[in-house]
Amino acid sequence: MPMQHIVLGIIFLVVAIVSVVSVIRQLKYRNFLALGFSVLSVLAFGFFSIATIISVLKDNL
Numbered sequence: 760m761p762m763q764h765i766v767l768g769i770i771f772l773v774v775a776i777v778s779v780v781s782v783i784r785q786l787k788y789r790n791f792l793a794l795g796f797s798v799l800s801v802l803a804f805g806f807f808s809i810a811t812i813i814s815v816l817k818d819n820l
Contacts, residue, residue, distance in 0.1 A: 765815045771808030
């Protein structure tokens with residue numbers, strides 16, 4: 760069961776990294792609405808990926 764959770768955490772982390780790329784692009788184009796959604800995506804997916812990975816590592820120790 761924990762293996763499925765670590766895979767989910769890694770997928771969330773990949774989405775957060777792609778969202779960081781989107782933040783940089785939207786800053787370049789000065790598209791503030793898309794920038795806001797990109798920042799929210801980075802915060803949400805980044806938090807859940809790190810929390811999931813820490814939870815799985817904590818349970819395995």
